[in-house]
Amino acid sequence: NAGVTQTPKFQVLKTGQSMTLQCAQDMNHNSMYWYRQDPGMGLRLIYYSASEGTTDKGEVPNGYNVSRLNKREFSLRLESAAPSQTSVYFCASRLAGGPSYEQYFGPGTRLTVT
Amino acid sequence: AQSVTQLDSHVSVSEGTPVLLRCNYSSSYSPSLFWYVQHPNKGLQLLLKYTSAATLVKGINGFEAEFKKSETSFHLTKPSAHMSDAAEYFCVVSDQETSYDKVIFGPGTSLSVIP
Numbered sequence: 001n002a003g004v005t006q007t008p009k010f011q012v013l014k015t016g017q018s019m020t021l022q023c024a025q026d027m028n029h030n031s032m033y034w035y036r037q038d039p040g041m042g043l044r045l046i047y048y049s050a051s052e053g054t055t056d057k058g059e060v061p062n063g064y065n066v067s068r069l070n071k072r073e074f075s076l077r078l079e080s081a082a083p084s085q086t087s088v089y090f091c092a093s094r095l096a097g098g099p100s101y102e103q104y105f106g107p108g109t110r111l112t113v114t
Numbered sequence: 115a116q117s118v119t120q121l122d123s124h125v126s127v128s129e130g131t132p133v134l135l136r137c138n139y140s141s142s143y144s145p146s147l148f149w150y151v152q153h154p155n156k157g158l159q160l161l162l163k164y165t166s167a168a169t170l171v172k173g174i175n176g177f178e179a180e181f182k183k184s185e186t187s188f189h190l191t192k193p194s195a196h197m198s199d200a201a202e203y204f205c206v207v208s209d210q211e212t213s214y215d216k217v218i219f220g221p222g223t224s225l226s227v228i229p
Contacts, residue, residue: 004157040123042204042221043158058216090157099208100146100165104216105157 002026006091006106013113015083019107021076023091030096032074033103034058034066036087043090049074050096081113116141118207118220126226133192137179137205140186147188148206149179158204164178175199180194202228223224 004025013019025032030051035043045058049068063085065077074093078085088110092103121136139145149161162173169181175198179190190204205220 040221044218045216045221048216092158099210099217100163102148102163103158105150107157108155110156 003104004091004093006089006109008109009107010110011112013078013111014066015082015113017081018077018079019081019092019111020078021089021091021111022073023075023106024073024091025091025104026072027093027095027104028071029093029104030071031094032068033075033092033094034064034076035090035092036060036085037090037108040086046089081111083113086110086113087111116207116209116218118136118205120203120205120220120223121221123221124210124224124226128228129151129197130195132192133177133195133199133225135190135203135225137188137190137220138186139188139205139207145207145209147179147181148174148176148208149188149190150204150206151159151221152180152202152204154201161190161203172196184228195225195227197229200225214220219221 007022033048034046044060047066050056052071067075088108090108091106094103095101117140119138150158152158162171162172164181172178177192179192203223208217
């Protein structure tokens with residue numbers, strides 16, 4: 001049982017390049033999330049998916065797109081990377097159905113855009 | 115609207131002394147409350163959670179938190195700090211108003227432990 005996995009762990013992009021961050025969970029969770037973490041700002045929600053086939057914007061969605069490929073996988077795409085997207089990105093999953101369920105986090109992807 | 119306030123952005127304690135990390139929340143409903151810990155260059159891990167059962171919640175690594183509705187607080191404590199407790203701690207609230215699938219994170223408290 002691997003929990004939540006993320007690839008890659010590190011990535012350096014040039015401004016304007018694109019990339020996709022991959023996330024998968026093996027806990028049969030319905031909800032999945034993408035956050036970014038910046039110094040002094042805590043975690044900010046980019047997008048989330050309440051269930052397979054649905055996605056919704058979070059607090060900071062501009063410059064990102066997501067795909068809930070199936071129940072297990074939730075990817076985050078940067079179409080044209082900007083230096084402001086330099087951050088650590090975390091994927092999380094949660095068993096939907098009520099607010100009492102905790103989130104499970106992946107190890108993170110450290111992205112630098114030059 | 116829901117919100118979470120962590121009253122200290124940074125706390126420093128000596129090894130072996132008590133730890134107190136403060137969290138206040140705002141919620142119109144009966145909330146669920148969580149504390150997560152993030153060690154350097156790691157993901158977040160659940161320490162403990164309150165979901166309307168016992169108000170004193172025990173978590174991993176000797177941490178506990180008490181839900182006080184009258185004070186809208188959920189402070190995290192530990193009797194004796196260890197060096198391994200040095201990390202970032204996040205207080206989180208979730209309730210029926212947060213779109214049923216979202217949670218609200220506090221800004222975090224960085225805990226330093228001095229040998």
